Amino acid sequence: MDNATTISIDSPEQDALLLVLIGGDGTPLDREEVHYHGPVDNILLTTIDNLLNRNRVHKFALKTVQVGQGIDKNSSLYRIVQSFTAAISVAEKRP
Numbered sequence: 001m002d003n004a005t006t007i008s009i010d011s012p013e014q015d016a017l018l019l020v021l022i023g024g025d026g027t028p029l030d031r032e033e034v035h036y037h038g039p040v041d042n043i044l045l046t047t048i049d050n051l052l053n054r055n056r057v058h059k060f061a062l063k064t065v066q067v068g069q070g071i072d073k074n075s076s077l078y079r080i081v082q083s084f085t086a087a088i089s090v091a092e093k094r095p
Contacts (some may be wrong), residue, residue, distance in 0.1 A: 005029075005061045007048060008079050009069025017044060017067070021051045030055050041080050048084075062088055 004024035009022075012018050017040070020031045030051055036043045052059055065085040070080050 004062045004063050005057050007051070007062060008065060008068060008070070009044070010067040011070040011077060013067075013070075017047065017071075019044075019047055019051055021064075022057055023056065029057075041079055044077075044080060044084070064088075 006022040008018075008020040008022060010018045010020075013055075015037060016033060016035050018031065018033045021029045023029050032047055032051055034043055034047050049059075051057075052062065065081065065088060067078065067081055067085075071081065
């Protein structure tokens with residue numbers, strides 16, 4: 001599997017997440033939509049793990065995160081996604 005994988009995270013409707021795993025060539029590899037009630041952080045991380053495992057993508061192959069237009073920049077979901085993005089960036093810089 002390509003070593004420059006991207007994940008796109010969007011919220012097409014309230015209480016729903018759409019995650020799309022994208023290969024290095026820009027081709028969508030897989031997608032998963034989940035509905036949630038309450039805290040979203042665990043659901044987001046679990047869904048990302050499921051997508052990576054199902055497609056045999058190593059977690060360190062995930063290089064970028066795209067935030068969709070459906071995520072309000074003032075929401076806690078946006079802050080959670082930004083924190084996840086920062087964690088990927090830090091992990092990438094480790095030897």
